[in-house]
Amino acid sequence: MTGPNQPKAPTSNSIQSAPSELELQLKGYRLATAEFLYHMPDHPTILQSFIWQTYDLLPEYPEIHKFIDFWEENIDGPLHSVHVASCDLLTPGDARFADVIYQIH
Numbered sequence: 001m002t003g004p005n006q007p008k009a010p011t012s013n014s015i016q017s018a019p020s021e022l023e024l025q026l027k028g029y030r031l032a033t034a035e036f037l038y039h040m041p042d043h044p045t046i047l048q049s050f051i052w053q054t055y056d057l058l059p060e061y062p063e064i065h066k067f068i069d070f071w072e073e074n075i076d077g078p079l080h081s082v083h084v085a086s087c088d089l090l091t092p093g094d095a096r097f098a099d100v101i102y103q104i105h
Contacts, residue, residue: 025089029055032086034064041076048077058086
């Protein structure tokens with residue numbers, strides 16, 4: 001039953017799905033892990049750690065930069081430092097040739 005107050009079913013044109021992890025990796029995105037060290041707002045001499053993972057483009061890291069901008073505008077704890085590590089999850093396969101082939105009957 002649908003009425004005037006019932007939500008309408010979304011049409012295929014209104015649904016935008018986020019790209020899958022595989023699609024992002026094929027576009028050059030890599031898994032990046034960022035550790036944010038920040039000063040606690042109530043105790044500025046104490047550092048707290050926050051770890052965040054996202055898919056990002058190397059070496060510019062635009063997603064991490066967006067997050068840093070968001071942090072500086074909206075979070076009370078000022079950043080002390082940010083450490084970033086990344087790795088390729090989608091890599092070409094390794095091909096090796098056998099040195100010896102044994103046949104057992």
